[in-house]
Amino acid sequence: MKITVLMKDVPDLVEDLELEAGQLLVDDISFVVSEWDDQALEEALLIKDEAGADVTIVAVDTGDVDTMLYTALAKGADRAVKIVGDFTRRLTNRTRAAILAEYCKSESPDLILTGVQAIDDIDGQIAGLLAGYLDIPHASVVREVHTMDAQLHFIQEYSGGRMAEFTAASPVLLGIQAARKPPRYVTVAKVRQLQKSATLDEVQVVLPSTPGLTVRRLYKPEAAGHAEMWGDDADTVAEHIVRVLGEKKLLRS
Amino acid sequence: MGRIVVIGESHRGALSDASRELLTKAQEIAGTGGDTVSVVVLGEAARDSVKAASAKEATVIVGPGVDEYHPETYERAIAHLLDEIQPSLVLMGNTTMGMDLGAAIAARRGVAMVAYCTALVLDGETLVATSQVYGGKLASEIEVPKTGTVVTVIPGSWAPVQSSDSPDIRDVEAPVPSRLELLKVIEAEPGQDVDITKADILVSVGRGIEDPDNLELADQLAEALHGVVSCSRPVVDSGWLPRSRQVGKSGQTVKPKVYLALGISGAPEHLQGMKDAELIIAVNNDERAPIFEVAQYGATADILELMPALTEKLQERVG
Numbered sequence: 001m002k003i004t005v006l007m008k009d010v011p012d013l014v015e016d017l018e019l020e021a022g023q024l025l026v027d028d029i030s031f032v033v034s035e036w037d038d039q040a041l042e043e044a045l046l047i048k049d050e051a052g053a054d055v056t057i058v059a060v061d062t063g064d065v066d067t068m069l070y071t072a073l074a075k076g077a078d079r080a081v082k083i084v085g086d087f088t089r090r091l092t093n094r095t096r097a098a099i100l101a102e103y104c105k106s107e108s109p110d111l112i113l114t115g116v117q118a119i120d121d122i123d124g125q126i127a128g129l130l131a132g133y134l135d136i137p138h139a140s141v142v143r144e145v146h147t148m149d150a151q152l153h154f155i156q157e158y159s160g161g162r163m164a165e166f167t168a169a170s171p172v173l174l175g176i177q178a179a180r181k182p183p184r185y186v187t188v189a190k191v192r193q194l195q196k197s198a199t200l201d202e203v204q205v206v207l208p209s210t211p212g213l214t215v216r217r218l219y220k221p222e223a224a225g226h227a228e229m230w231g232d233d234a235d236t237v238a239e240h241i242v243r244v245l246g247e248k249k250l251l252r253s
Numbered sequence: 254m255g256r257i258v259v260i261g262e263s264h265r266g267a268l269s270d271a272s273r274e275l276l277t278k279a280q281e282i283a284g285t286g287g288d289t290v291s292v293v294v295l296g297e298a299a300r301d302s303v304k305a306a307s308a309k310e311a312t313v314i315v316g317p318g319v320d321e322y323h324p325e326t327y328e329r330a331i332a333h334l335l336d337e338i339q340p341s342l343v344l345m346g347n348t349t350m351g352m353d354l355g356a357a358i359a360a361r362r363g364v365a366m367v368a369y370c371t372a373l374v375l376d377g378e379t380l381v382a383t384s385q386v387y388g389g390k391l392a393s394e395i396e397v398p399k400t401g402t403v404v405t406v407i408p409g410s411w412a413p414v415q416s417s418d419s420p421d422i423r424d425v426e427a428p429v430p431s432r433l434e435l436l437k438v439i440e441a442e443p444g445q446d447v448d449i450t451k452a453d454i455l456v457s458v459g460r461g462i463e464d465p466d467n468l469e470l471a472d473q474l475a476e477a478l479h480g481v482v483s484c485s486r487p488v489v490d491s492g493w494l495p496r497s498r499q500v501g502k503s504g505q506t507v508k509p510k511v512y513l514a515l516g517i518s519g520a521p522e523h524l525q526g527m528k529d530a531e532l533i534i535a536v537n538n539d540e541r542a543p544i545f546e547v548a549q550y551g552a553t554a555d556i557l558e559l560m561p562a563l564t565e566k567l568q569e570r571v572g
């Protein structure tokens with residue numbers, strides 16, 4: 001089974017997202033792996049552990065994706081591919097999906113996994129966009145992917161806690177909500193060491209043209225309201241909470 | 254003059270609130286441009302839900318494969334229908350179904366897509382969407398081309414207006430799924446241990462709990478408050494608490510008297526399940542966390558210090 005995992009990095013929400021003229025100051029922001037792509041990677045590695053598979057990680061080179069790719073290799077992926085071309089941090093998902101479609105058409109993986117969403121999916125999630133381009137069956141909000149006799153089995157979440165079990169013949173594309181286990185951890189030292197011996201395969205793709213959207217601006221939303229703040233001292237905050245709950249007659253003695 | 258298509262979702266023969274919201278907006282936009290509002294639902298069981306829908310036309314997609322959600326069949330049936338209708342705009346809920354289908358249909362049809370929409374207004378002739386991105390920390394203002402763009406709207410973004418019509422209903426046959434096979438639907442498990450929707454006080458923990466060992470602090474606090482522990486999704490996905498404790502879009506919707514959000518950032522999917530709590534108190538060491546926008550009271554204390562401090566104060570009170 002050939003599994004391709006599509007990964008991207010996104011701004012780290014722990015830091016302040018600085019804006020200028022309605023655009024993110026991408027050069028001043030640190031990027032982290034999109035958490036759902038990390039879940040997709042973990043699910044792929046679990047499938048490999050369970051049934052054997054050849055796992056390739058693919059990222060479009062919009063900046064510094066090398067560490068992300070080496071980390072995936074250190075975790076157990078077999079191959080890492082960096083798609084290079086004329087791409088910047090402002091690459092839209094739509095164009096990213098078209099680039100990935102070019103790549104996937106030439107590689108024909110049996111199973112493509114990616115995160116169900118990313119925090120910057122303004123123009124649609126990669127899973128759906130790519131499936132539309134490739135015209136292969138897909139499902140999102142998925143977990144528990146297993147392979148059995150060349151068939152894939154997985155669970156798709158419906159709303160309200162309902163879900164459904166599906167089976168499919170490859171090729172299939174799945175948007176992963178959560179892996180069966182929390183993503184495995186590798187030390188920075190191990191990644192560094194691997195970086196000395198492993199190589200990233202570079203694949204050239206020409207920037208495709210896709211339907212664009214005019215984003216007028218990004219901005220920090222004016223909150224409709226904001227909490228009355230009690231500061232950061234645990235004891236003071238605890239006193240405030242006891243007082244408020246007492247006033248609302250919510251404390252039982 | 255074009256058509257605005259709403260892809261509706263129904264439950265027990267009634268359109269969901271999210272779908273009625275979409276119809277309200279479709280009518281509003283149509284009213285100014287003379288467009289026709291057309292609602293599409295799938296499955297025989299959904300037929301009743303469109304009989305009095307606020308739309309001029311309704312299409313019921315029928316066939317053996319559409320009684321339950323099936324990504325391949327739904328996508329092909331809807332895309333095919335849209336190719337025939339050639340709408341100017343397609344509205345769907347940013348539900349699990351909308352997240353699955355919206356982008357795929359847009360890419361398949363070669364039209365644009367806007368996700369996580371929370372507002373849709375006309376600015377002169379231009380339709381402008383606001384989307385909530387970056388975990389709710391930023392909003393984005395986007396011009397929506399009226400060339401069949403698919404917009405998925407976060408449920409609860411505006412109120413549905415009570416209005417009804419008697420649309421002309423027609424049936425369309427869905428294609429037979431060929432590659433994905435639905436084996437079985439698994440119904441929601443009722444909370445095996447506790448029902449968090451019935452609790453007056455919820456002590457809700459998020460990824461800020463850091464380690465499953467720290468859950469004991471939340472348990473002790475919940476006990477001192479005569480409340481119940483609930484959580485955000487990552488806590489469940491990590492296997493630290495059962496799914497029955499999860500609040501949010503893919504978990505439970507709760508309306509307790511007090512919701513104590515501890516180490517929860519306030520992602521839109523979480524807010525969807527708790528924003529109507531009577532009182533929200535949030536503790537998060539990131540002062541910019543979006544949870545503070547829905548909370549009445551907030552603090553930037555470390556929850557690992559706050560939980561034991563609060564438990565102790567509550568115990569002292571009882572004596």
Ligand SMILES: Cc1cc2nc3c(=O)[nH]c(=O)nc-3n(C[C@H](O)[C@H](O)[C@H](O)COP(=O)(O)OP(=O)(O)OC[C@H]3O[C@@H](n4cnc5c(N)ncnc54)[C@H](O)[C@@H]3O)c2cc1C
Nearest residue numbers: 459460461485486501502503504516517518523538539556
């Ligand atoms: C289809 C779909 C459905 C989803 N459904 C749900 C759902 O039902 N429910 C749900 O919750 N999510 C759901 N999500 C996930 C959602 O998008 C967020 O990822 C999730 O809500 C984040 O959880 P969190 O706030 O606990 O974690 P984070 O966003 O990581 O936030 C942790 C917070 O803790 C704070 N913190 C860390 N340490 C401390 C400390 N010591 N003291 C104080 N504060 C601290 C940090 O500042 C941070 O703000 C869904 C996502 C998708 C795609």
